[in-house]
Amino acid sequence: MEQSEVMERVVKILTPWVKDEGALAKVAMETNILEDLKVNSARLVDVVIAFEDDFDIEIADEDVDQVNTVGDAVNLISGKL
Amino acid sequence: MTANVQPEGDSGMSAMKKRHARQRLVSMVAGPLWVGLSVFVMRFWYRYRIADVDGIRAQYRAIRAQSDAPMLICANHLTLVDSFLATWALGSGVYWVTHPDELAWNTPESTNFGRTRRHRLAIFLAKCIPITRGGAREEVAGVLDRVRHLLVNGETALIFPEAGRSRTGRVEDSSAAWGVGRIVGSVPGCRVLCVYMRGTAQETWGDFPKAHDTMHVSMACIEPKSDTKGVRRSRDIGQQIVRQLQCMEEEYFDARQ
Numbered sequence: 001m002e003q004s005e006v007m008e009r010v011v012k013i014l015t016p017w018v019k020d021e022g023a024l025a026k027v028a029m030e031t032n033i034l035e036d037l038k039v040n041s042a043r044l045v046d047v048v049i050a051f052e053d054d055f056d057i058e059i060a061d062e063d064v065d066q067v068n069t070v071g072d073a074v075n076l077i078s079g080k081l
Numbered sequence: 082m083t084a085n086v087q088p089e090g091d092s093g094m095s096a097m098k099k100r101h102a103r104q105r106l107v108s109m110v111a112g113p114l115w116v117g118l119s120v121f122v123m124r125f126w127y128r129y130r131i132a133d134v135d136g137i138r139a140q141y142r143a144i145r146a147q148s149d150a151p152m153l154i155c156a157n158h159l160t161l162v163d164s165f166l167a168t169w170a171l172g173s174g175v176y177w178v179t180h181p182d183e184l185a186w187n188t189p190e191s192t193n194f195g196r197t198r199r200h201r202l203a204i205f206l207a208k209c210i211p212i213t214r215g216g217a218r219e220e221v222a223g224v225l226d227r228v229r230h231l232l233v234n235g236e237t238a239l240i241f242p243e244a245g246r247s248r249t250g251r252v253e254d255s256s257a258a259w260g261v262g263r264i265v266g267s268v269p270g271c272r273v274l275c276v277y278m279r280g281t282a283q284e285t286w287g288d289f290p291k292a293h294d295t296m297h298v299s300m301a302c303i304e305p306k307s308d309t310k311g312v313r314r315s316r317d318i319g320q321q322i323v324r325q326l327q328c329m330e331e332e333y334f335d336a337r338q
Contacts, residue, residue, distance in 0.1 A: 034215045041215035042244040045259035045316045052312070060311050061263045065222040 001081055006055075006074050013050045014070070017043050029071030037070075051077055097227055105236075108208045109181045115206050116184070119165050120174035129280075130295040131170045137298050141171040144274060144302050145183065151232040151268050152302075154185050155261060155322050156276040157252050157330065158241035159286045161193060166290070167239065167276050170298045185239035186231055188212045188224060214244055225260050232268045240264070242322045250285030252277075252326045259312065262319030265305055273322055275301045277329035299329050 011027055018024045019038035023031065033039050039047065044067075048059050051073065057080040067073050108115075123129045131137060145152075156167045164187045168177065177184040191211035194204050204211060212224045228238045244258035265271045280294035290296070303325055307317040 041221075042258050045312050048312050049316065058311055061267075061315055062222075064312060065218045068218055 001078070003074060003078055006078050006081075007070070009054060010051070010070060010073050010077065013054055014039065014047060017047055027070060029069065029074065031070045032068055033070060033073065034068070055081065057081065093223075094226070097223065098230065101227060101230065104205060104208070108206055111206045112178050112181055112184070115203075116174045116177050119207070120169060123162075123165060123169055127289070128293045129166065129290065130293075131166075132295050132297045134170065137170050137300070138172055138176070140300060141274075144300070147302075148272065149235070150270040150272050151235070152237055152272045152274055153228075153232060153261075153265060153268075154237060154239040154274045154276055155242045155326070156239060156278060157326050158243050158246045159250065159279070159283055160246065160290055161288050162290070163241070163278065164189070164239050166296055167278055167298070170278065170296060171276070171300075182236050184208060185237040186210055186228070187239050188228065190214055190245070191216075221260065225264055228264050229267055232264070232271060238264075242319055242326070246286040248286060250283075252323060252330050254320070254323055254327060257316070257319040257323040259315045259319050261322060262305070262307075262315035262317065265318050265322070266307070266314050271304070273303050273305060273325075275303060275322060275325045275329060277326055277333060279330075279333060297333065299333065301325060301329060 007029070011024070014033065014037065015024065017039045019040075020036065023036045023038070027037070031037060033047075034041055034044070044064065048064055048067075051057070052059055055077050057077065059076070059080070063076055067076055154167070156163060164185070168185060172180070172183070186208045188210050189204060189212070191213045194200050194209065194211060210224055210227055213220060228240070231238060240261050242258050242261040243253055247253050265273055276298065277300070278296050278298045280290040280296050282291045282294045303321070305318040305321040307314045307321075309317050
C-alpha cells in the first residue's frame with residue numbers, strides 16, 4: 001500500500017476525534033496528533049484501535065509510545081502492513 | 082542499529098531506577114515532616130473528617146494483609162487534594178510514617194503542581210511523579226515505566242483512572258485512561274484497590290472540598306483480567322477499573338436517596 005493511501009486513511013480515521021478542524025484542513029506528516037489536532041489523549045487508544053481494525057494489524061502498547069505525529073502513525077502502520 | 086539503541090534503553094532505565102531510589106529515600110527521611118504537616122492541614126486547618134475512619138482503615142489493613150501481590154490504588158477524582166485525602170482515609174499519619182513503602186506514589190498533573198520551584202520540591206518530597214497528560218508519548222511512557230517498576234518492587238501507587246478531575250462530577254466511563262490498564266496488565270498478579278471518595282458537600286469537581294466537609298470512603302479490591310491483547314487489553318482493563326468506581330458511586334448515591 002502506498003504511503004499516501006495510508007496517510008489518507010489515517011486522516012479519515014482521526015477525523016471524528018479531531019477538535020481543531022482548522023488544523024485538520026492543513027494536516028501533514030509533521031502534524032502533532034495531540035497538540036495540533038487537539039485529539040484527547042485519553043481517546044488516543046480508541047484511535048489506535050480504529051487503526052488496528054481498519055488496517056487489520058496489531059499494535060502493541062509500546063508502539064504507541066512512538067506516535068506523536070500523523071507521520072509517526074503512518075510509518076508505524078506502513079511498517080506493519 | 083539495535084545494538085546502539087539497547088544500551089541507551091538500559092542506561093535510561095538505570096537512571097530512572099537511581100532517580101526513583103533517591104526520591105524514595107528523601108521522601109522516607111522527610112516523611113514525618115511532610116506527612117505530619119499534610120495531616121495537620123487536612124485535620125485542623127480545613128477540618129476535614131473521614132466518616133467511619135477506623136472502619137475504613139481496618140478494611141484497608143485487612144486487604145493489605147490478604148496478599149503481598151503488587152497493589153495499585155485507583156480513585157475517583159474530584160479535587161486537587163484527593164490523593165492526600167484518600168491516603169489519610171486509608172491510614173493515619175503515624176501509620177504512613179511507619180509503613181513508608183505502603184504510602185502511595187502519586188502522579189499529579191505537572192501543569193497543576195510543577196509550576197514553581199517550591200511546588201516541585203513539595204511534590205518531590207511527597208512521593209509524586211508528575212505527568213503531563215497529553216504530553217509527548219515517550220515522556221508519558223517513562224512515567225508508566227516508573228510506576229510499573231515501583232509496583233513490581235513492592236511499593237504502591239495511586240492513580241486516577243479518569244485521567245483528570247471528573248468535569249461532570251460523576252465517574253466518567255468515557256474518559257478511562259488506558260495507561261492505567263497498561264500498568265496493571267504488565268504487572269503480574271497486580272491487584273487494584275478501587276477507592277471511591279466523596280464529601281457530603283461535594284456536588285461536583287473543584288480545587289478543594291469545602292472546609293469542614295466529611296468524606297465518605299468505600300473501597301473494593303479487584304484483579305482485572307482481559308483475554309484481548311495489546312492496546313485493547315489495556316483499554317479493557319482500564320474500563321473495568323472505571324466501571325468498578327461507577328458501581329461504587331451508584332451505591333453511594335443509592336444509600337443517600
